[in-house]
Amino acid sequence: MKFFFFIISSALLFAISCKTSSTSTAGSNSPKNVTPVKQTVNQLKEEKELAKKEPLQYQDHIYKKNIATAQLFVKDDPMTYPVIFLRSGRQLELHFDDLNSEFHTYSYKYIHCNANWEPSGLTKQEYLSGFFSGYIEDYEYSFNTLFSYINYSLVFPNQETQFRLSGNYLLLVYANNNEEDLVLSKRFYVVDEKVSIESNIRMATLARYREYKQEIDFTINHENYNIQDPYGNLKVVISQNRRWDNAITDLKPLFVKTPELVYNYEDNNLFDGNNEYRFFDAKDLRYQSMNVDGIQIIDRKTHVYLLPEEPRSFKRYFNQQDLNGRRLIKRDQSRDANKEADYMITHFMLSREAKVPGGDIYVFGELSDWEFKEAFKMDYVEVNNEYVLTTKLKQGYYNYNYVFLADGETKGDMSVIEGTHSETENDYYFFIYHRQQGEIYDRLVGFDIKNSNNTSRN
Numbered sequence: 001m002k003f004f005f006f007i008i009s010s011a012l013l014f015a016i017s018c019k020t021s022s023t024s025t026a027g028s029n030s031p032k033n034v035t036p037v038k039q040t041v042n043q044l045k046e047e048k049e050l051a052k053k054e055p056l057q058y059q060d061h062i063y064k065k066n067i068a069t070a071q072l073f074v075k076d077d078p079m080t081y082p083v084i085f086l087r088s089g090r091q092l093e094l095h096f097d098d099l100n101s102e103f104h105t106y107s108y109k110y111i112h113c114n115a116n117w118e119p120s121g122l123t124k125q126e127y128l129s130g131f132f133s134g135y136i137e138d139y140e141y142s143f144n145t146l147f148s149y150i151n152y153s154l155v156f157p158n159q160e161t162q163f164r165l166s167g168n169y170l171l172l173v174y175a176n177n178n179e180e181d182l183v184l185s186k187r188f189y190v191v192d193e194k195v196s197i198e199s200n201i202r203m204a205t206l207a208r209y210r211e212y213k214q215e216i217d218f219t220i221n222h223e224n225y226n227i228q229d230p231y232g233n234l235k236v237v238i239s240q241n242r243r244w245d246n247a248i249t250d251l252k253p254l255f256v257k258t259p260e261l262v263y264n265y266e267d268n269n270l271f272d273g274n275n276e277y278r279f280f281d282a283k284d285l286r287y288q289s290m291n292v293d294g295i296q297i298i299d300r301k302t303h304v305y306l307l308p309e310e311p312r313s314f315k316r317y318f319n320q321q322d323l324n325g326r327r328l329i330k331r332d333q334s335r336d337a338n339k340e341a342d343y344m345i346t347h348f349m350l351s352r353e354a355k356v357p358g359g360d361i362y363v364f365g366e367l368s369d370w371e372f373k374e375a376f377k378m379d380y381v382e383v384n385n386e387y388v389l390t391t392k393l394k395q396g397y398y399n400y401n402y403v404f405l406a407d408g409e410t411k412g413d414m415s416v417i418e419g420t421h422s423e424t425e426n427d428y429y430f431f432i433y434h435r436q437q438g439e440i441y442d443r444l445v446g447f448d449i450k451n452s453n454n455t456s457r458n
């Protein structure tokens with residue numbers, strides 16, 4: 001009797017178990033049963049994330065914490081500036097890493113801007129041919145690294161999209177096919193060359209600036225291009241070493257000698273010479289290279305400790321080769337650094353007897369996207385009389401300097417820590433914009449890169 005009752009009970013339990021299992025299986029295969037709950041949770045999460053979103057900035061900027069090492073350069077040449085010439089056939093190449101290492105759908109679009117980096121007001125049909133947006137379809141998982149990530153890439157213009165007009169452009173990457181879910185923005189330039197630029201870079205003419213400033217004299221030749229009002233319709237922008245916080249944007253011709261426009265000022269065209277950039281080499285993490293004090297692996301993360309450094313503001317100028325603030329993502333003995341270079345926790349240390357009052361010290365350069373980011377702001381430790389910073393960087397060769405940003409200012413002062421010298425070697429980028437009569441946008445009709453040693457880099 002007990003044996004018969006045991007069999008009946010087992011059969012009933014087995015039947016109930018099967019029914020429960022089949023219901024669960026059906027539920028997992030049928031989105032109708034689970035999706036509403038998941039959608040509600042995901043919608044709330046997305047709404048909270050969107051509420052925290054930064055507004056669109058018309059500059060190089062990363063909007064998500066999981067995105068790192070955004071690069072944009074002429075295809076196959078990572079050290080170049082993102083400039084292409086109209087109808088030249090040249091392409092630009094975008095790379096960025098998603099540190100979450102989970103695949104996401106990323107989309108992109110282009111925005112045409114005027115010389116002051118505001119939307120030009122043109123319709124997409126006016127400045128683009130083909131598709132106006134698309135998906136980033138090329139991606140690779142990191143390989144042979146301690147830190148997992150996915151490297152996304154895009155090459156453009158391509159068969160799907162071509163640019164019809166010259167000018168400033170903003171490449172905007174966004175997630176989940178939602179243009180408000182911003183991921184990153186990158187500036188690039190399309191030039192329709194109509195004018196030529198002759199420049200002469202030298203120490204300042206005025207005696208009071210001669211030791212520490214550089215003077216940028218130049219002439220625009222528009223022999224085969226009509227410029228009716230050079231004072232009203234022409235705009236010149238000069239950038240030093242790809243920085244935008246100290247760019248000169250309001251120069252007008254000093255003399256007009258058709259077909260030449262002469263900009264030989266003595267005070268309006270001056271830049272601080274600043275100092276050569278500091279550097280460290282982390283292309284190979286198996287040993288300590290230049291300016292690396294130590295390498296440790298802690299909790300499966302590589303920590304790179306740079307040599308302790310000190311201010312150079314009262315030191316004499318010392319000439320050394322540098323990349324003018326740029327970086328090179330590279331891992332020695334690898335085929336593709338974009339997916340094989342590892343991430344490293346990098347430790348900076350700057351000795352100083354007292355904290356600089358009235359502002360903060362930042363590690364600054366292409367490694368910070370030429371921005372004064374919170375992630376690159378140093379903390380002052382009074383006990384040790386030093387500024388310190390710990391930040392995540394991708395393996396490679398880096399230039400940087402320590403820059404002071406006063407409270408409430410947007411222009412950094414490199415001289416506070418680094419000093420400034422007229423002998424310093426710098427690159428200068430010239431952008432010539434022209435708005436023709438009756439048009440609502442600025443054409444980019446001239447571009448050049450000139451080194452302070454008066455050698456052309458273009």
